[in-house]
Amino acid sequence: MVENRPFLTLLSHLIMIAGVAIVALPVWIAFVISTMDATDLLGGVAPLWPGDQFLENYATILFQGEQASSAPPVLLMMTNSLIMALGIAIGKIVISIISAYAIVYFRFPFRMFFFWMIFMTLMLPVEVRIMPTFKVIADLNMLNSYAGLTIPLIASATATFLFRQFFLTVPEELLEAARIDGAGPVKFFIDILLPLSRTNIAALFVILFIYGWNQYLWPLIVTTEDSYYTVVMGVQRMVAVPDADPIWHYVMTTALLGMLPPALVVLFMQKLFVKGLVEQEK
């Protein structure tokens, strides 16, 4: 610190505490509501202190689901979300790392053409080509399937760039030495490049897991059967009940369960998360 100004330091702390409170308030209120009974919420504004229905609400939502909007049990939706998040994260990493390997370590016709083709995916988010993409999925009979939920999303320009960038920093001598020792491209990749990429893969995995878990529009259009709903899009069914108020304590229980896994990933892997976040934008 440049100079000692106790008043400003105190003010900084106060602003930080206020900021943290503003950021955390909605989640706290959601938690309070998720421990309430339907009758507790009839009286108007939600209280600030939890009620006693915590176990009942969470058990109902996890194993039975909300009956009023005939949403499936949240445990099922969370399993779907998990499959989708893992499928997308692992799929993106695998296909990106091998295509980056080809682009950096091989010389072959159309190399740059392929590179630019991968680059183009950056400019074509699902949101801008919803209808035709839906048609492709429907024609391929991929609606209501885990393949339909994951495969179309696993092309990744950012992951490919990240690995390419990293491979370019790997010393040339490693490859020369490996070749002198008689290692072929596959052996070099598995024994030398993969172990070197471990931290990058882990950091990217954290970001991509969150990305996959939080998908909304894609599962919304690809799934029509309840049994393939993911939790993030499933909660919408409980909010948008026609001609009635949402059953808030169930909605909040579901919302909290839906944000728990990625939030835990961020909190427990904070270092990797920040690394992944910053590297992605290089």
Add this chain to the structure above:
Amino acid sequence: MQKRVTFSHRYLPYLLVAPQIIITVIFFIWPAGQAVVQSVLVEDAFGLSTEFVWFENYQELFADPSYLQTFYRTIVFSFSTAALAMGFSLLLAVMADRIIKGESVYKTMLIWPYAVAPALAGVLWFMMFNPTIGIISFLLGKVGVSWNHYLNGDQAFLLVVIAAAWKQISYNFVFFLAGLQAVPRSLIEAAAIDGAGPFRRFWSIVFPLLSPTTFFLLVVNLVYAFFDTFAVIHATTQGGPAKATEILVYKVFNDGFIGLDLGGSAAQSVVLMVIVIVLTIVQFKYVERKVAY
């Protein structure tokens, strides 16, 4: 761009890029091409025949006052969201940068909203502002503001801006804090010796040095507000009341899936594609060169 020493192999490199390229072609490039084709066609009511109409769909689109209004609304929405999210995060990042003790605790407590899905962020704020049970609408009622986003379009708009910005705070905070910590201490110390107070130092030294970060975040936030906030709106206000929260991405979805206007929806898709392409180029140009100041 490439290694000096490379492997040469007849088919292995093609095998390695194949999965990525196949998915890109089937699920990205082909549908995008279809959108472009669809956008110059008109289909009759039964889907039996299509007719090539040049740019009629686009002309109709830009002659449609409701589309232009949605366009304008999207721009206001994006800049409000970006401004709110960035302003709040910058304030917090500057404070966190000052603090020596406990900085990492604050950082941890601010970082997790990144993990919250936009849809869930929307649902949380939808509840906070709910006219019956919401604590904020309750407090607003105390000071004489009657809040009902089910009826009042401006309030619904404000609601989605707040929800969208809230989710983006942690991202901006991480980057602003990294940017602030990269500002050379010697410059700040020199200014302090010359008698500049904390505010003067911020405006004359730190803020200008932070401009590459700020510009980068502005682009990222605009892209986020344009495209990733679909979930915030779809899960809460559904574009209503009376289209007050309908943004471009929501309109494409709505016109395509609910209204089944294929040509119009495709033309909208193409317009959006142009926007993404422009934003991506801006972003990449910046990454290549960094902003000079």
